[in-house]
Amino acid sequence: MNSIPSFNSYIERSIIKNWHLDALTDYKGATLQYHDVARKIEKLHILFENSDVKKGDKIAVCGRNSSQWAVAFLAIITYGAIVVPIQNEFKPEQIHNIVNHSESKLLFVGDVVATQITPDEMPTLEGIIYLPDNSLVISRSEKLTYAREHLNAMFGHKYPKYFRPEHVKYHVDDPEELAMINYTSGTTGFSKGVMLPYRALWGNLDYLMDTVSPKIGKNCNILSTLPMAHMYGLMTEFIYNMAMGNHIFFLTRLPSPTLISEALAEIKPDIIFAVPLVVDKIVRKEVFPHIQTNRARLLMNMPVINKRIKEKVREFVLRKFGERPYEVVVGGAPLNKEIENFFISIGFPIAMGYGTTETAPLITFAHQDNYVAGSCGVAVKHMEVKVLSDDPENVAGELVCRGINVMKGYYKNQEATDAVIDEDGWFHTGDLATMDSDGHFFVRGRSKNMLLGPNGQNIYPEEIEDKLNSMAMVNESIVLQKDDKLVALVHPEMEESQDLGFSDEDLANIMEQNRKELNMQMPSFAQISRIQLHDTEFEKTAKKSIKRYLYQDVI
Missing domain, CATH: 3.30.300.30 (ANL, C-terminal domain)
Structure with missing residues (x-):
């Protein structure tokens, strides 16, 4: 593990290198440049330090996607504390339970969550911080109260001659050190705290930098629509792009297909990460009504002009996804076969990823140049993947994997950990799959759903x-x-x-x-x-x- 560099060093380098570039924008709102982000991170570091927050303490974040959420996450992880992202769609009782179970010391909350939770249900919390302005919703610590009241003065005293790039020095993490506890939504009704070490974050980041960056270049626009408290959105839309110095736009509102379409047209992202449901809605509402006319079908089936028509259709569909994405990456669930076949027929740049919270999240991936219909891709860098079947090409078996992306286990739940990670280090996904002779995996469904x-x-x-x-x-x-x-x-x-x-x-x-x-x-x-x-x-x-x-x- 000694060959794995510090994960936080990637964030540190990106902030310094892109100091005067745009970093985070709340859609239809304000923009923070990388130097603004660095300054806000440092202020929170000062707040943590003067509130007796130690490295390894847990700090939870619960709110809608926003630049403030992003800054809080970065401040926690670059300080050396353990971040506990909580999905803002969770019920108040679930939020209370996660805060208590994780033993979080502080909780950052968004505007909606702040009005729903009950502080008395989280007795061990020392403070609740309001994400929009970092004010204190509640403080049970005199040091926290004092530090927040005098934060600007403390910052000015520490940096009397401006805060500069050379002041950016972040926690040097160890690969096995715990970075995050991410609680699963748990489709069986039980939420488990997934312990992700820094090596798992680095493994995903290294793969994305190695395979995506050469294709889309630098200083790209990215639209964040996936929930940042979920590993798919957190890694692909936020962490990766922050490390690359890209410009991330947050919707900050419920990402309806109409709102997403409007934002795509305006922001023109260079790559899109999405769940199948959103892609399906856009295609069925914005594309199919225009091309499924009798005349359009007739033209697409005429060999002489079929190619030209399909090129026009492809251009039309690309415009619905912001005109210029290198590819649209689908993950989180399989893509509907009708939509997939349509994309393939017009040569649309579709890519597919598969993963779990427990692997932060990537296990397999296929870019457009290696895309096979129905497949979720091949094993990503740093991971071994196989199907537990005597005949994996024809008979589905459980998909298992091992490598540096795999979690350390479930927090305070050794029994659940032992049930999914065997003695040889293989993580059992619970998904049934087949695999072709070229190493492409095809997920058939959840074993518990079969x-x-x-x-x-x-x-x-x-x-x-x-x-x-x-x-x-x-x-x-x-x-x-x-x-x-x-x-x-x-x-x-x-x-x-x-x-x-x-x-x-x-x-x-x-x-x-x-x-x-x-x-x-x-x-x-x-x-x-x-x-x-x-x-x-x-x-x-x-x-x-x-x-x-x-x-x-x-x-």
Whole structure:
């Protein structure tokens, strides 16, 4: 591990090198340059130091994506404290539990979270800091209160002749040192604290710098839409781009497809990281209505002009994603087959990554030049990946991996750690996959989601849902099992249904037609017995995975 450099040295070098360049912008708001970020980090370091925060203490951050969230994260990790990012969508009780379980000393909160939490439910906290202006929501420490009241004076006393690049000196971390505890959303309803050492952050950063940077260059624009408290967004949209000296724009609001489309057109990012749900919504609402006309289909199927038409379509789709992204990276879940096939047919620059919180997050990746339909890529640098199957090309087995990206374990939960990391260091993902002869992996579904057919056949509900989600009036779906029969719970396209004046009976008839068409594509043991409508959107995790465990009793 001695060959692994300090992770914080990358942040330090980037800030010094890009001192007068734009760093962080709140969309439709203020911009911080790298020297502004450095100054704010230093002020928080002074606050920590004078409040008796020691290296290795835990500090939690909970709020919407923003430049202030980013500064707090950087200040904590470059000080040598352990950062505990908390998803701001979590319920107050979950936030209280995470703060208490992690033994956090301080908590940074955004404007919405500040009004929802109850400080008395977190008795060991010494202070709660308001992210927008770093004021104290509550202080149980005289030293913290004094340091905050006199922070500007302390900063001026330490740097009487301005704060300059040579003053930027950050904590020199050890590879095995704990950098972060990231609590999973836990689709089984139980959240675990993933202990990520600095080596795991460096392993991901090194891979991205090695494979992405040569393709997109420097001083790029990046739009941050993924939740920063989730490892996918934190690593790809924030940490990597901060280390590269790029300009990061934060939406600061709930990232609806309409808002994302507007921001993409204005910011024109050089690379996009997204979850399939967002890509799907943009394509279905902004692209398909324009190209799925009878005339467009006719032209695309005429060999003489097919190539020219597809080039035009590709340019049109690129404009919907900001005109100039080198590629659109999809992660967090598989891309819908209809959307994927469309992208491939027009030569759209699509890339795919796969990972987990426990690997900070990358396990496999495929850029556009190595993209294989249906695959989540090949093993990334620093990682070994394999499928536990005697015939991995044809028979799915559990995908396991080991390498420097893998966590140290779950905080204060050795039993859960031992259940996923075996004695040889292999991390068991819980995902079922196959692998082709070229090393491309194909995730079939979660092992805990897999259903058994009447004769013991393996049924992967995600594969059925993928087909169903492309059918008429289907917004999203879950396939569940009841009394040995498969039932599809469907949330329909409510807005479109209302616009077309469909009655409940009309929707039921459309779903029955969908069921018949779907069953024609499925083997006999994976046939859907009925489709049940669900009025509201399904509750989801931060990476937009449906919380299946909430719906088993609905059917």
